[in-house]
Amino acid sequence: MTKTPGAFEIKDVDLAGRIGRLHTRSGVVETPAFFPVIDIYRQDLPPDMIREAGFNQAITNAYLTLKRFGEKAAEKGIHEIIGFHGVVMTDSGAYQMLEYGEVDVDQETIIRYQERIRSDIGVILDVPTGMASYEKARESVYATIKRAEEAVELIKDSPIVWVLPVQGAGYRDLVEASAEAARRLAPSYGMLGIGGLTVYMEQYDYLTVVETIHAAKRILPGGKPVHLFGAGHPLIITLAIALGVDAFDSASYILYARDDRIITDYGVERLDRLEYLPCTCPVCSKYTPRELLEMSKEERVKLLALHNLYAIRRAIDRAKQAIREGRLWELLEEISRKHPAAYEAFRAFKDFKEYLESTTPYSKGVVRGLRLYGEESLSHPKIQLYRKRIEEYARGRRTDRIILKPYPKGGDECPRSQPPGEALTAYYTPYLGIIPEELCGTYPTIHFNYPERRVPKAVVEELAEYVAGFIKTHYPGAHVTVEDGEGWRLQAARLIRERLGLQDQ
Template identity: 30%
Template sequence: MGFRVVAECPVTGARAGELTTAHGVVKTPVFMPVGTQATVKAMAPFELKALGAQIILGNTYHLFLRPGEELVERAGGLHRFMGWDRPILTDSGGFQVFSLAELRTLSDEGVVFRSHLDGSRHVMTPERAVRIQERLGSDIAMCFDECVKYPTTYEYSMGAVKRTLAWARRCLAAKTRDDQLLFGIVQGSVFEDQRIACAEALMEMDFPGYSIGGLSVGESHQEMYRILDCLKGVLPKGKPRYLMGVGHPSNLLEGIARGVDMFDCVLPTRNGRNGTVFTSRGRLNVKNLSLAEDFTPLDPDCTCYACRNFSRAYIRHLYKAGEILAMRLCTWHNLHFLISLVEGARRAILEGTFPEYRERFLRTFEG
């Protein structure tokens, strides 16, 4: 298992790579659909394969609460349990615990929290987060970290960085599976010196990959890009870089231009369920009355199943009628859109045309 860069854009530093896992090779850059509870909402595994999904996510927090890692392990691991034979990445649950501020108590030892499902009390430590992910059997696991809200103070963020680093050391010490890659997570909010210090400390621990957490939590796009710019020259070139929780099309290309290899986000599936789709000319709300007699595809430039077979008017009708197919078609389209966008970026990097590819897409999408 390992990672290699096969091409790099001399203008931007965008990379095309190959990440080898126990369940296959992932060609990067890559967008990873989110399957929080061992399913990508509204999509079957064979449909995800048809879309070109190489790797999907599961979430430690949610799977720990329901159905429990013991049951998943007895079922043969997460791959067999959910019928997915390609790579899986699991988030440690740190972000979910962060989002439950009213239901948790944080200390250097770990987090005591109450389930959002039934109010039951639980304790999550770095060691337990690793153990759960090992029992789930994912190909890539995340260290348990502290993700801070935005905005935050310099002092609070520094405390979270120190705790994240201490927890990263404990995660490494707890790791037992040789067939699972464990990534460290760079924290530090929007403070460049903290981000650099955190990255350098994690690099001394020699993780096989590095995640960038704590972004897309309310800061501006420009602040996000500034942090990515400062980390671009710090993180090792020979290891994968994963920007967590980012899925807006513009952010994907700007992240790739700053050397990021991996992305995930619930945005395409959540937006799809709510009737909003990405198109080459920007966002489109399928529920708009103006589409009632629009017999063109969601996106005339798209080749996905929904765009090849159905019109905006038909899909709007499905939403108005409360039909489940509406959500499935829009989710299908959004996932296809982002996966294809990142695949196109990879081809452009290999062909030496990434700056033109990026400029052309952003001009039409944001114009």
């Protein structure tokens, strides 16, 4: 069924990441989606090959199209001009403004031009922040808000999905002010964007990128798709997907290729430094680095660009599958080890607790066990949600006698020792913290897996701190017995007793 352009349906969610369907005049874009940049002046990779690599959507620049083709593009339509017959997004030229100063075109001209060339998704003429001083950034935010307000009348009843970019990157209060304005104006727009982060991504400042996305996404309405401008690396794309970004665009795949560099899962590598290609895409399955280096420059750029697109597609497909399985957090733990910048950014996710807890579904139709690795797994939103549930349980379960037993073995059935009586029997365990016997068997009390024989010290300490705090808060004055066992059970029992001021039992 054809829906109005701009209609956005969310099919599945994990953390803040979602799989969605964005309707446009030229078809549906399944999100998260990457829009490869098609250069209006120079196409090193034929657009057909972009589609073959699995991308049914692409982006090009409306301002440069105007400069090069003028009215010809309006006659033929942008799809014909670039030879890409999928969903075509056009950027307004704002980025050129950032690079080269003023753009000699006004907003109404560029909006009307995007309509005449029949773009599917268009961008208003925002004022990108880039890496600017606070004053400059502030100016760009308020100039963009003003443009967004002025555009409302111009884009009314337009068949294009219009994007309103949030600016102020790098300054939390400015990002928030920009996002507040975007929320207010959102009913007039089909999509929201986050701009001005390209420079931070190029410098591997992923921490600033995720902080900016978080600051904006907390405020932006959840029902609108959000585009992150200039994101073209698997690591930042995955991190951004988890925070609720639905679309990306970048020219990185072609720029790296022109420079004989390839995108890998863990960074970017120079082709001449590789003896093997750590990839099994159609390009890498066929050629060795040496063979690629011996080709003509033109052929090599084409093949490297194609590989780079496959690398980006792999990252997006992996994130989508993780959303389906409810394993996006585990994916973040994995990819964060691939580059210090990604690790630094992932460490910040524990500050995004509230936001992620508000979006993460507690459990899904298909139950998949939680995989827990180290200290970072303590911030797993599903653990935090479980603990909230336990707090609620405790408020309704009074007792003056508590028996704490170590959870026998990660992932096994909870043993039911005696029928629940006056005393509250509960298991203590790394990560989840505490499992009342009565809740044993419910998700995720028997659906988690951790390195049982090598629990990190910090995790055992956190367990003791949490369990003791739980008892002090909910059962002050109760008589507590702490049973111990081997390995972490012994350490944890000692620490719990110590924190509760109990003698060794």
